Amino acid sequence: MDDIAQRTIAIIAKAKNIPTDTITLDTSFEELNIDSLDKINISFEVEEAFEIAIPDEALGSLKTVGDVVRGVEQLVAAKTAKKS
Amino acid sequence: MNRVVITGLGCVTPIGSTVSAFRERLFAGATGISPIVDVADAPEGNPGVRFTQAAQIFDFDATKHLDSGIITSTNRNTQFAIVAARQAAEQAKLKEHHLPGEIAIIMGCACGGRSSEESEVKNLYTRNARAHPLTIVRTMASAGASNVSIDLKITGPTLDISTACASSTHAIGLAFHMVRSGMVTAAIAGGHEAPLSWGFYRAWDSMRVVSPTRCRPFAADRDGMSLGEGAAMLVLETLESAEARNATIFAEIVGFGMSADANHITQPQAEGAALAMRKALADAGVSPDEVGYISAHGTGTQANDATESAAIHQVFGERAARIPVSSTKGLHGHSIGASGALEALATTLALQEGRLPQNGDVAEPDAALKVDLIVKEPRATGPTVALSNSLAFGGLNAVIALRSWG
Numbered sequence: 001m002d003d004i005a006q007r008t009i010a011i012i013a014k015a016k017n018i019p020t021d022t023i024t025l026d027t028s029f030e031e032l033n034i035d036s037l038d039k040i041n042i043s044f045e046v047e048e049a050f051e052i053a054i055p056d057e058a059l060g061s062l063k064t065v066g067d068v069v070r071g072v073e074q075l076v077a078a079k080t081a082k083k084s
Numbered sequence: 085m086n087r088v089v090i091t092g093l094g095c096v097t098p099i100g101s102t103v104s105a106f107r108e109r110l111f112a113g114a115t116g117i118s119p120i121v122d123v124a125d126a127p128e129g130n131p132g133v134r135f136t137q138a139a140q141i142f143d144f145d146a147t148k149h150l151d152s153g154i155i156t157s158t159n160r161n162t163q164f165a166i167v168a169a170r171q172a173a174e175q176a177k178l179k180e181h182h183l184p185g186e187i188a189i190i191m192g193c194a195c196g197g198r199s200s201e202e203s204e205v206k207n208l209y210t211r212n213a214r215a216h217p218l219t220i221v222r223t224m225a226s227a228g229a230s231n232v233s234i235d236l237k238i239t240g241p242t243l244d245i246s247t248a249c250a251s252s253t254h255a256i257g258l259a260f261h262m263v264r265s266g267m268v269t270a271a272i273a274g275g276h277e278a279p280l281s282w283g284f285y286r287a288w289d290s291m292r293v294v295s296p297t298r299c300r301p302f303a304a305d306r307d308g309m310s311l312g313e314g315a316a317m318l319v320l321e322t323l324e325s326a327e328a329r330n331a332t333i334f335a336e337i338v339g340f341g342m343s344a345d346a347n348h349i350t351q352p353q354a355e356g357a358a359l360a361m362r363k364a365l366a367d368a369g370v371s372p373d374e375v376g377y378i379s380a381h382g383t384g385t386q387a388n389d390a391t392e393s394a395a396i397h398q399v400f401g402e403r404a405a406r407i408p409v410s411s412t413k414g415l416h417g418h419s420i421g422a423s424g425a426l427e428a429l430a431t432t433l434a435l436q437e438g439r440l441p442q443n444g445d446v447a448e449p450d451a452a453l454k455v456d457l458i459v460k461e462p463r464a465t466g467p468t469v470a471l472s473n474s475l476a477f478g479g480l481n482a483v484i485a486l487r488s489w490g
Contacts, residue, residue, distance in 0.1 A: 015156070017152035040217040044216060
């Protein structure tokens with residue numbers, strides 16, 4: 001698992017107060033009992049950690065941990081491309 | 085109309101985070117006012133404030149009571165509220181005997197989630213940082229009332245009252261009227277505050293009403309108040325329901341009075357406090373001669389204690405100098421919107437035990453005030469009626485009248 005995935009999972013685990021090894025990329029928000037407030041809370045922490053901005057319209061389509069990781073990877077790549 | 089009794093008590097305070105601990109230190113006269121420590125974001129040594137002590141709570145560990153989701157979404161004051169409300173509800177076995185929709189939750193909290201707000205504002209103005217998404221739910225003053233309802237699954241009328249230092253006395257009084265009228269069969273009423281942030285200390289320092297030493301209400305050498313934090317909760321229910329299930333009754337609430345000075349935003353006026361006391365007595369159908377104890381607002385400022393003493397004289401006439409009076413703020417400090425609830429708790433315990441708590445740390449009462457101050461040790465009393473006064477900044481006054489039970 002790459003660095004972005006590991007850091008994202010750590011953020012989610014901390015927000016839900018559960019061990020990181022209970023979360024994989026296939027774990028769904030439903031399984032983790034992530035509600036709308038958790039979602040904005042986790043998004044905030046992810047945005048702070050990776051210095052990105054998650055668009056509002058992207059939030060609604062997130063269903064699994066893998067969705068978040070892929071979205072973060074895209075936003076980080078876009079940020080890097082813009083800098084270079 | 086229903087008679088209304090107190091059947092459950094709970095607290096998180098600088099003199100104890102259980103009612104038994106609070107009771108012990110209350111009657112021992114052991115103060116919870118101590119040197120200020122751990123002020124978030126304050127410069128080393130807390131420069132810029134003239135006082136060094138406050139009534140802080142050191143033995144509260146939220147992780148022992150609440151899950152991480154609740155801790156993340158709440159400020160310390162709301163955490164106090166949940167824990168104190170649980171204690172009171174459990175003692176009264178509230179949920180076993182009342183329907184969730186027939187229980188009210190009436191809270192007093194004026195400062196809201198002050199420390200969370202300050203932390204976000206600091207980040208905003210120093211580095212234009214985004215606010216944490218839970219800032220709003222942490223800081224709204226009604227968060228305590230909402231979280232208590234969620235925690236205990238109570239669905240009746242639930243609200244927060246913000247009237248500065250009178251907030252929780254207004255809350256208890258309103259809850260008393262709601263149970264008395266039959267609007268609900270029971271209520272959790274009280275207050276909660278955790279306002280001891282750096283900005284709060286600095287703002288109070290600028291008002292020059294905080295004691296550079298320690299709050300000594302009604303003392304000849306009094307020099308101001310001591311800031312504090314905490315929560316206290318009472319379960320009120322109809323006498324009928326309490327007797328039907330043989331519940332322990334701590335005291336009866338018999339009257340509630342409120343008034344506004346309509347005069348000045350900080351300077352209290354005796355006529356307003358006197359009107360609230362008279363209204364509480366009239367509401368209770370009690371003659372002034374029956375009052376055997378006054379739990380004073382007694383902040384320890386020159387202005388409050390002189391005005392409150394004058395108000396007592398206006399209401400009780402020549403008998404005023406013979407009514408036992410104390411302010412317990414010398415023990416638990418002034419926790420703003422929660423202080424009325426802490427004092428209602430102290431008054432309830434006093435009536436239950438037949439012992440009136442002493443006014444902490446007073447070597448020499450101010451003779452000019454002409455009140456019978458309880459000093460050095462608690463004073464024994466027979467069954468009686470007590471008043472608990474709260475006189476807020478802005479001239480908002482609330483007084484409840486309680487009677488010994490049994």
